[in-house]
Amino acid sequence: MSGEQDIRRSLVNHAPLRRRPQVMVARMLDWLPPDTPLWGDDAPVAQLERRLAELLGKPKTLFFPTGTMAQQVALRIHAERTGRRAFAAHPQNHLHLWEEHGYAAVHGLRFLAAGDRNRLLTIDDLTQVGEPPAALLLELPQREIGGLLPTWDDLTAQVGWAHEHGAAAHLDGARLWEAQPYYDRPHAEIAALFDTVYVSLYKGLEGVRGAVLAGPADVIDEAAVWRRRLGGAIPDAWPLAVAALMGLDEQLDRMPAFRDHAVAIARAVTADGVATVLPSPPQTPMFHVHLPVAPAAAQRARDEIIEAHGVQVFSYVRSQPLPNHAMFEVSVGENAMAFAPDEAAALIRELVKRAEREDA
Numbered sequence: 001m002s003g004e005q006d007i008r009r010s011l012v013n014h015a016p017l018r019r020r021p022q023v024m025v026a027r028m029l030d031w032l033p034p035d036t037p038l039w040g041d042d043a044p045v046a047q048l049e050r051r052l053a054e055l056l057g058k059p060k061t062l063f064f065p066t067g068t069m070a071q072q073v074a075l076r077i078h079a080e081r082t083g084r085r086a087f088a089a090h091p092q093n094h095l096h097l098w099e100e101h102g103y104a105a106v107h108g109l110r111f112l113a114a115g116d117r118n119r120l121l122t123i124d125d126l127t128q129v130g131e132p133p134a135a136l137l138l139e140l141p142q143r144e145i146g147g148l149l150p151t152w153d154d155l156t157a158q159v160g161w162a163h164e165h166g167a168a169a170h171l172d173g174a175r176l177w178e179a180q181p182y183y184d185r186p187h188a189e190i191a192a193l194f195d196t197v198y199v200s201l202y203k204g205l206e207g208v209r210g211a212v213l214a215g216p217a218d219v220i221d222e223a224a225v226w227r228r229r230l231g232g233a234i235p236d237a238w239p240l241a242v243a244a245l246m247g248l249d250e251q252l253d254r255m256p257a258f259r260d261h262a263v264a265i266a267r268a269v270t271a272d273g274v275a276t277v278l279p280s281p282p283q284t285p286m287f288h289v290h291l292p293v294a295p296a297a298a299q300r301a302r303d304e305i306i307e308a309h310g311v312q313v314f315s316y317v318r319s320q321p322l323p324n325h326a327m328f329e330v331s332v333g334e335n336a337m338a339f340a341p342d343e344a345a346a347l348i349r350e351l352v353k354r355a356e357r358e359d360a
């Protein structure tokens with residue numbers, strides 16, 4: 001089986017290419033002004049917190065090592081303040097699927113699933129929520145259904161529902177950078193809908209790792225206490241902050257181009273009718289590709305293509321309710337920009353052919 005080290009080009013945003021230590025460190029050294037202090041008010045972490053407070057239009061922000069920690073802390077604070085223990089969110093939100101239920105195990109919170117797992121949350125779904133929640137968590141875009149986004153009117157109605165019901169509105173903005181061009185409104189206008197906002201430093205920004213939580217000063221001060229309690233107050237977070245500042249400089253303005261390229265790739269990939277993409281057309285730089293092949297065969301075909309061409313088509317495949325159907329995520333960033341849409345489509349056709357051969 002071919003390993004990650006054989007990958008020379010990749011359609012995957014998080015491919016190890018630019019994260020190879022030599023590449024990352026060289027870019028960071030190039031970017032970092034000499035004599036930058038590493039601690040204190042002018043250090044990269046403080047610079048990043050100030051820059052994101054400005055960009056998101058929030059009084060205060062706080063660096064966290066992960067979004068997982070930042071969001072659990074935000075929800076915990078909303079719970080303490082409202083005296084309620086539950087949060088409402090889409091059935092396929094990151095906290096419920098990917099965090100070993102830390103919200104419950106660590107913070108004693110309950111999750112109220114609202115709506116259908118395969119479509120966007122609606123205001124009608126929220127009216128079915130029986131228990132008054134501490135917070136409504138909205139994820140923009142909704143990653144597990146291909147990066148779908150609610151319309152601006154739906155979004156404001158849902159946040160309005162939360163506030164009318166005495167709940168805080170929290171934004172899982174892991175991909176807020178990628179979602180913003182769809183709304184064609186400043187980041188701060190989107191963030192203004194929410195009481196607290198989490199953004200990621202390593203997805204669209206292509207940094208190393210890390211997250212920032214933004215909100216009112218008193219909430220963020222309390223979040224700093226929880227960050228310390230949870231072991232997240234790391235004094236030497238500057239390399240993560242430098243990579244994120246670099247991402248803000250170099251990647252943020254490219255999001256519309258990434259989205260347009262995702263739309264072009266999706267169009268090319270579906271031209272022969274074998275692959276289906278969701279959503280169609282993509283609303284952000286990410287989308288899902290569905291193929292009529294068995295997941296294990298797709299994964300083997302992906303490994304073969306790395307071996308044959310040094311090209312990574314996706315990171316991992318996901319099974320689907322229908323047997324012999326596979327799905328993978330495409331997330332267009334710097335890596336995928338190096339592929340013309342037709343080249344990406346040809347790779348996926350090759351993948352299907354190889355997978356079908358293995359299936360036979």
Ligand SMILES: Cc1ncc(COP(=O)(O)O)c(C=O)c1O
Pocket residue numbers: 065066067068069094139143172174175200210211
């Ligand atoms: C939608 C969403 N929320 C939260 C997170 C958590 O981020 P982190 O990996 O920094 O814990 C992720 C990470 O993939 C995510 O996709």
